[in-house]
Amino acid sequence: MKQVQSTMAGTVFNIVVQEGEEVTVGQTVMVLESMKMEIPIETETAGKIAKVDVQIGDFVNEGDVLVTFE
Amino acid sequence: MRKVLIANRGEIARRIIETCKKLHIETVAIYSEADVNLPYVKEADSAFLIGPNQVQQSYLKVDDIIALAKREGVDAIHPGYGLLSENADFARKIEEAGMIFIGPTPETIETMGDKIGSRQTMKAAGVPVVPGTDEGVQTLEDAIEEALQIGYPVMLKASSGGGGIGMIRCDNEQALSQNFVSVKTRAKAYFGDDVVFLEKYISDGRHIEVQIFGDTHGNIVHLFERNCSVQRRNQKVIEESPSPNFPQHARERLLQAAVDAAKAVNYRNAGTVEFIVDEDNQFYFLEMNTRLQVEHPVTEAVTGFDLVEWQLQVAKGEHLPVTNQADIQSTGHALEFRIYAEDPKTFFPSPGNIKSLNWGSLNGIRIDAGYEEGNTVTPFYDPMIAKVIVQSESREEAIIKAQNFFSSVKIEGIKTNVALFQEFLGAKAFQDGTYNTAVLPQWLDQQKGGK
Numbered sequence: 001m002k003q004v005q006s007t008m009a010g011t012v013f014n015i016v017v018q019e020g021e022e023v024t025v026g027q028t029v030m031v032l033e034s035m036k037m038e039i040p041i042e043t044e045t046a047g048k049i050a051k052v053d054v055q056i057g058d059f060v061n062e063g064d065v066l067v068t069f070e
Numbered sequence: 071m072r073k074v075l076i077a078n079r080g081e082i083a084r085r086i087i088e089t090c091k092k093l094h095i096e097t098v099a100i101y102s103e104a105d106v107n108l109p110y111v112k113e114a115d116s117a118f119l120i121g122p123n124q125v126q127q128s129y130l131k132v133d134d135i136i137a138l139a140k141r142e143g144v145d146a147i148h149p150g151y152g153l154l155s156e157n158a159d160f161a162r163k164i165e166e167a168g169m170i171f172i173g174p175t176p177e178t179i180e181t182m183g184d185k186i187g188s189r190q191t192m193k194a195a196g197v198p199v200v201p202g203t204d205e206g207v208q209t210l211e212d213a214i215e216e217a218l219q220i221g222y223p224v225m226l227k228a229s230s231g232g233g234g235i236g237m238i239r240c241d242n243e244q245a246l247s248q249n250f251v252s253v254k255t256r257a258k259a260y261f262g263d264d265v266v267f268l269e270k271y272i273s274d275g276r277h278i279e280v281q282i283f284g285d286t287h288g289n290i291v292h293l294f295e296r297n298c299s300v301q302r303r304n305q306k307v308i309e310e311s312p313s314p315n316f317p318q319h320a321r322e323r324l325l326q327a328a329v330d331a332a333k334a335v336n337y338r339n340a341g342t343v344e345f346i347v348d349e350d351n352q353f354y355f356l357e358m359n360t361r362l363q364v365e366h367p368v369t370e371a372v373t374g375f376d377l378v379e380w381q382l383q384v385a386k387g388e389h390l391p392v393t394n395q396a397d398i399q400s401t402g403h404a405l406e407f408r409i410y411a412e413d414p415k416t417f418f419p420s421p422g423n424i425k426s427l428n429w430g431s432l433n434g435i436r437i438d439a440g441y442e443e444g445n446t447v448t449p450f451y452d453p454m455i456a457k458v459i460v461q462s463e464s465r466e467e468a469i470i471k472a473q474n475f476f477s478s479v480k481i482e483g484i485k486t487n488v489a490l491f492q493e494f495l496g497a498k499a500f501q502d503g504t505y506n507t508a509v510l511p512q513w514l515d516q517q518k519g520g521k
Contacts, residue, residue, distance in 0.1 A: 008419065009449035011124075013259070035411075035419035035453040036235070037303070059124065 002069035004043045006060045010034030015056060017067065021049050029067050032060065041066060071146050071170070071386050072096060075139045076114070077160075078150030079129060080440030081456060082364075083110035086148050089378035098142050100135060102128035104448040108440060116142070123450045129153045132160050136167050146170035146385055148378075152452065155361040156183050156232070172385040174284075174338045174360045181335060182358040185229045186267050192355045195334030197327050200346060200354040202269035210250045214243055216268050223271035226250065228257030228264070232357075234304030235260050239271050272354065274506045275346040277301070278313050279359075280328030281369045281377075284337040285384045289393040292325045292332075293369050293377075294400045299507045300500070302417050307487070307510060309365035309406045311372050314465055314503025320351035331358060339384050340366070340377060364408070364457070367438060371404035371461040403465040405472055407491055409456040411447040411484045415514070420485035421449045430478025434471065435460055447484055455486070465503065469495055493517075 010032035017029045028040040029049075047069040054066055074090055075098040076083045083099055087110060090097045099114030104123040111117045118138055121128035130153060139147055147164050149155035155173065162176040173179070182188045186206055189199045201220055206229055207213040217224045217240070226249055228236030236257045240246040250266070258264040281293040297313035298306045313321070328343040335358075342363050344356040366377045375398075380391055392398055411420050427443040429435075439456035441447060447455060460475065462468035476491045497513050499505040 009421065034449045035421065035451065036305075037417075037419055037453075039418060 002045050002047060003065045004029055004041065004045075004067040006032065006062055006064045006066055007041065008032065008034055008039065009061045010039065010059070012054050012056050012058045012060060012066075013038055015052060015054070017049055017052065019049055019052055023047065023049060030054075043067070045069065071382060073098065073142070073144045073146075074172070074382070075100070075135070075142065075144040075147045076110075076150065077129070077135050077147055077154055078152070079105050079451065080108065080110065081438045081454070082150040082362075082440075084113060084440060085438055086150065086378055087113050089376055089382070092376075093379065093382065095382070098139070098144055100129070100138065102450070104446075104450055107445055109442055109445075110440070118142075123448065125153065125450065132157070132163060135160075136163055136169075139164075139169060140167055144169060146172050146382075148172040148381070149361065151361050151364055156359070158183065170385050172339065172381050174341065178335050178337060179360045182360050183230065185227060185231065185357055186265065187229075188358055189355070191334060192331055195330055197331045197334070197355045198353065200269040200272060200356065203267045206265040206267050210247060213246055213250055213266075213268060217243070217246055220268060220270050223273070225269045225271050226253050226266060227269060228253060228261060228266055230261035230263040230265065231257060232261075232359075234301075237304060272346045272348050274349050274508065276313070276316075276348075276506045277306075277344065277356075278316070278324065278347050278353070279342050279344040279363075280325055281363075281366070282328050282332040282337060282341050282343060283377075283380055283384070283390055284332055284339065284341070285390045285393075286338055286387055287389055288336075289390050290329055290332045290337060291390060291392065291395050291398060292329050293373050293375070293398055295321065295324060296363075296365055296368050298365060299505055300494075300510050301507055302510050306365065307408055307410075308491075308500075309368050310465070310468075311368045311404055312400060316347070317351060320347075320353070324353050327353065327355070331355065340381050364454070365406050367436060367457060367459045368404045368406045371436070371459055372400040372402060373398060374401070402461060402463050403468045404459060404461045405468050407458040407460075407472065407476075408454050408487075409458060409481075410453045410487050411455050412453050412487055413485050414487045414490040417487075419449065419453045421447045421453075422484040423447075424455075424481065425483030426480065427482075428480040429475075430480065431475065434462075435475055455484075469501065 013033040014031040050070040051068040073096040097114040099117040100120040154160040158176040158179040161171040164171040254264040284290040300308035342359040345353040347353045436459040
């Protein structure tokens with residue numbers, strides 16, 4: 001199953017996609033806040049989002065699944 | 071004052087412990103789970119776990135920190151910078167609990183912490199402020215109207231913002247419309263308050279600030295300026311004193327304005343008045359930081375004073391160590407470099423384990439480090455791992471000394487901006503001292519273009 005994983009540990013600051021949405025390669029799916037910086041997380045694969053696995057305010061670690069594709 | 075609790079972490083906790091040791095004051099440190107192995111925890115006379123990693127559950131727990139301080143029989147609390155240092159509620163509760171807050175009064179923190187309120191206070195005191203709105207702007211429509219009056223480009227700022235967060239430059243109505251809601255949202259998320267206002271954007275401006283100090287006997291002095299214009303993401307990277315390319319008559323007016331600003335609020339303890347200075351050396355008040363700054367060692371280097379010692383002395387109710395302005399002299403030149411755990415090109419954070427940390431030649435170089443070899447830089451806090459302070463007779467010599475130093479630094483396990491300093495120190499705009507706050511982003515663009 002295709003997923004977007006977190007590239008670093010941080011807090012979910014903003015989620016910019018919704019379940020059911022079609023995204024393209026390079027599109028920002030969410031913004032993490034880490035070490036006083038906002039870091040956009042981009043998807044490396046295109047597809048339809050089945051599930052957003054985190055909520056705003058969640059703390060995620062590197063490698064955690066943020067978004068799962070259909 | 072026999073026992074001080076340090077409500078902070080990393081290099082600044084270590085810095086405060088050092089001066090306390092010198093003065094035979096006992097120290098109490100607090101730490102989160104992630105910080106248990108950091109040097110400051112070992113160096114304090116006693117150290118207590120305050121909570122889990124996230125700051126909301128550890129370093130920002132006002133009541134837990136005060137309860138610990140009481141239990142440990144502490145006389146005073148030093149807040150360091152960041153975290154609770156500009157939290158008026160924290161300062162007030164410490165005083166209500168019968169202890170000393172090492173900093174200004176809660177009222178001063180409140181007045182200056184609100185950017186709109188501090189602009190009004192400074193205007194009334196005759197200190198020039200950046201043209202902008204006198205009150206917060208409520209709606210986008212109001213903001214657009216005000217921006218037309220002020221003239222683009224404008225800075226959209228959160229009244230409660232700080233540390234480079236909650237401000238954005240808007241070049242036109244479209245940019246203002248795009249950013250209005252997001253700046254409000256960020257301000258709410260980071261600072262718990264979404265009031266925003268507009269200021270004229272001073273293009274090609276330099277960020278020059280003045281160190282001031284006050285005691286409880288009405289004495290206020292300045293300890294000269296620091297130029298902090300080398301920035302990325304509105305956050306400082308290199309600071310220096312004296313400011314290059316700044317005529318003496320302008321410097322004298324700036325220093326006097328800072329003293330006037332401090333007098334207007336009857337300032338106590340260490341503070342910094344930040345100004346933006348334009349190409350014609352006209353300056354405007356930006357904000358006042360009611361705490362010890364990260365870059366205070368630059369001032370210590372040129373004046374020869376220990377500013378933490380000054381803070382402790384003033385907090386005890388004593389006079390400033392030097393009350394006659396003429397007795398405070400600035401000698402030579404000092405540069406400070408902030409070493410961040412980050413990618414030197416993208417500036418993205420790079421947490422991880424510091425596998426090796428070799429500063430190389432330390433001849434005449436001061437290093438204030440929060441970490442040592444084997445420590446892990448965790449993603450929960452600021453990415454700054456150390457500060458490097460270089461001092462010499464002249465600016466030219468200080469730059470050469472810094473270049474030699476950075477060519478010998480080796481840090482492995484995390485990415486750092488050491489590589490950036492190795493190259494940027496040779497940049498013409500930095501070397502000739504004519505730089506402004508755009509220097510680092512512009513230089514990086516040129517590097518990209520050149521490859």
